[in-house]
Amino acid sequence: MASYKTNDFRKGLRVEIDNEPYLMIEMNFVKPGKGNALYKCKLRNLIRGTVLDRTYKGGDSLEAADVEEIDCQFLYRQTDTFYFMNNTDFDQYELSADQVGDYWKYLKEGMKCHAVLWNGNPITITPPNHVELAVEFCEPGAKGDTATNVTKPVKVETGAEIICPAFIEMGNVIKVDTRTGDYVERVSLK
Amino acid sequence: MAYLIITNGLDQGRLFRLSAGQNILGHDEHGQLQVSLEAIGRQHARLLVSNGHVVIEELSNSDDTYVNGALVQQPFHLHHGDQIQIAEMELRFYSAMQTSVSQANTNCLEDFASTATVATLRERSNLLRRLRQFFYDAGFDEVETPTLSADTVVDRYLHPIQVEIGGKPYWLQTSPEFGMKRLLASGMKSIFQVGRAYRDEEQGPLHNLEFTMVEWYRVGDTTQQAMQFLGELITELLAFESFEQITYQQAFQKLLDFDPLEISDQDLMHVIAALDMRMSPTWQSLARTDWLDLLLTEFIQPQLGLQKPCILYEYPASQSALARIHPDNPLVAERFELYVHGIELANGYHELLDANELYERNLKTNALRQSDNRPVLPVDSYLAKAMKHGLPDCCGVALGFDRLAMIALNKNSITEVLPFPFPRA
Numbered sequence: 001m002a003s004y005k006t007n008d009f010r011k012g013l014r015v016e017i018d019n020e021p022y023l024m025i026e027m028n029f030v031k032p033g034k035g036n037a038l039y040k041c042k043l044r045n046l047i048r049g050t051v052l053d054r055t056y057k058g059g060d061s062l063e064a065a066d067v068e069e070i071d072c073q074f075l076y077r078q079t080d081t082f083y084f085m086n087n088t089d090f091d092q093y094e095l096s097a098d099q100v101g102d103y104w105k106y107l108k109e110g111m112k113c114h115a116v117l118w119n120g121n122p123i124t125i126t127p128p129n130h131v132e133l134a135v136e137f138c139e140p141g142a143k144g145d146t147a148t149n150v151t152k153p154v155k156v157e158t159g160a161e162i163i164c165p166a167f168i169e170m171g172n173v174i175k176v177d178t179r180t181g182d183y184v185e186r187v188s189l190k
Numbered sequence: 191m192a193y194l195i196i197t198n199g200l201d202q203g204r205l206f207r208l209s210a211g212q213n214i215l216g217h218d219e220h221g222q223l224q225v226s227l228e229a230i231g232r233q234h235a236r237l238l239v240s241n242g243h244v245v246i247e248e249l250s251n252s253d254d255t256y257v258n259g260a261l262v263q264q265p266f267h268l269h270h271g272d273q274i275q276i277a278e279m280e281l282r283f284y285s286a287m288q289t290s291v292s293q294a295n296t297n298c299l300e301d302f303a304s305t306a307t308v309a310t311l312r313e314r315s316n317l318l319r320r321l322r323q324f325f326y327d328a329g330f331d332e333v334e335t336p337t338l339s340a341d342t343v344v345d346r347y348l349h350p351i352q353v354e355i356g357g358k359p360y361w362l363q364t365s366p367e368f369g370m371k372r373l374l375a376s377g378m379k380s381i382f383q384v385g386r387a388y389r390d391e392e393q394g395p396l397h398n399l400e401f402t403m404v405e406w407y408r409v410g411d412t413t414q415q416a417m418q419f420l421g422e423l424i425t426e427l428l429a430f431e432s433f434e435q436i437t438y439q440q441a442f443q444k445l446l447d448f449d450p451l452e453i454s455d456q457d458l459m460h461v462i463a464a465l466d467m468r469m470s471p472t473w474q475s476l477a478r479t480d481w482l483d484l485l486l487t488e489f490i491q492p493q494l495g496l497q498k499p500c501i502l503y504e505y506p507a508s509q510s511a512l513a514r515i516h517p518d519n520p521l522v523a524e525r526f527e528l529y530v531h532g533i534e535l536a537n538g539y540h541e542l543l544d545a546n547e548l549y550e551r552n553l554k555t556n557a558l559r560q561s562d563n564r565p566v567l568p569v570d571s572y573l574a575k576a577m578k579h580g581l582p583d584c585c586g587v588a589l590g591f592d593r594l595a596m597i598a599l600n601k602n603s604i605t606e607v608l609p610f611p612f613p614r615a
């Protein structure tokens with residue numbers, strides 16, 4: 001397998017450490033005039049999202065991780081298993097609820113997503129930054145209450161609860177930011 | 191289409207196209223406008239584009255976003271040519287892409303330009319003039335020796351760039367040391383040089399592959415005299431009142447509470463294990479001297495020269511490089527380094543004169559280089575001949591001029607004091 005020498009180290013490199021894929025998110029080069037070079041790295045685990053601080057010395061190397069980013073679409077969910085399809089070669093992938101994490105809240109059938117494959121298997125799935133979801137159920141808001149600082153939870157078509165302004169009603173379609181989980185705006189009334 | 195161009199620092203010349211809707215600027219990799227500067231928050235500012243209007247808004251609450259010098263306290267409507275400053279990053283806003291700029295060219299727009307501002311380059315020139323004057327006033331002659339030579343310094347951790355000329359290997363010099371010592375052996379007494387040095391694989395905020403080194407030698411100087419001269423030079427150029435000196439041993443005792451010269455290997459390992467250093471596992475195979483060096487870099491150096499310039503002296507004999515061993519204490523070498531604001535600025539020696547010892551050190555170093563899978567460097571040299579002929583007793587010091595300029599001009603990276611750092615060379 002290909003490997004990177006310290007001289008190749010830079011932000012954005014995808015490497016394998018202890019049999020897990022990492023993304024190099026920071027790299028600082030430190031070198032005393034008469035001593036060995038240090039490469040101080042911050043590496044994000046691409047599966048768990050945790051960050052590892054590691055200092056490498058000149059001459060060390062890291063194995064390249066076979067990581068690929070692809071476009072795919074969400075097909076359907078069967079209890080705790082989520083099925084996706086690669087838009088290029090139509091391969092199908094199964095992901096567990098653990099792997100999907102909180103993103104289940106935004107997954108609608110046919111939705112285009114972004115997936116990271118490691119050795120050909122998906123490790124993370126990211127939905128678009130903004131998704132539009134229909135409101136299936138909510139308590140009615142007080143008439144004329146158009147202020148955005150009064151909020152209430154609503155249940156959307158995926159089964160998730162989103163905090164919305166009080167004026168949102170059943171049947172409305174809302175836009176949600178999947179990175180924060182926040183309501184953005186009302187897209188349509190019906 | 192509207193766009194922003196970074197006009198200073200690390201990302202200078204980078205262009206961001208603003209797309210309709212929300213554009214988040216920050217060092218968050220999911221943001222549309224991702225910058226490398228750490229001082230910029232993950233989501234620092236937002237640019238909203240609609241109907242040809244662009245509005246900037248600060249998201250970080252750090253109150254450091256300015257347009258044309260005025261703090262952005264509420265969403266601000268940008269106009270063509272507006273100057274934006276966010277923390278230390280400067281950008282310029284263009285409301286429409288100039289038609290003469292082809293699509294392919296826009297990514298490298300402005301990368302012909304100097305990364306240092308014109309004002310900085312003029313201040314750098316002034317600093318260089320003052321530095322030269324200091325040497326002239328002290329009776330030094332300025333010399334110039336080849337930067338491309340058949341000789342090269344043999345050091346485990348310096349990687350000279352090899353060039354082949356007429357089938358013969360030459361090296362771009364990692365310092366002018368060899369040439370200057372040949373001049374001493376040829377009869378010169380007090381010499382200095384401002385020249386370029388090259389070290390492969392060295393690139394970062396404090397390193398550039400090609401850099402400016404000031405190196406000087408004075409025949410007859412003791413280590414104390416050489417340190418005094420260095421201290422006077424630096425206090426003069428950086429406008430300090432005074433400088434301090436501390437031995438390598440005292441620094442370790444004071445800051446890490448152990449004696450680096452006497453500690454056993456086993457106790458040293460315990461000290462290191464107790465410090466959470468997050469080192470890659472390959473470190474365990476290293477030698478004592480590398481561990482000491484690592485502790486110096488990580489824990490001692492950042493504390494040196496914070497109030498005034500600090501000269502650290504009497505390095506362990508194992509880190510002597512081309513310094514002579516102290517005649518009264520075989521554990522230490524007559525080597526010293528200057529630190530200002532925790533940054534290594536200069537390195538000096540009471541020079542090794544013994545050609546046989548140089549030969550032996552070179553052999554040992556080459557063996558270590560081989561174990562590191564690095565090419566072996568020539569052990570014989572014009573310098574070895576000069577030393578056999580007779581190198582006069584002398585001290586020599588090398589100082590990194592780019593770092594000096596960086597500190598003098600209050601910059602955070604040498605790219606801010608260099609016109610064309612290596613990626614743009």
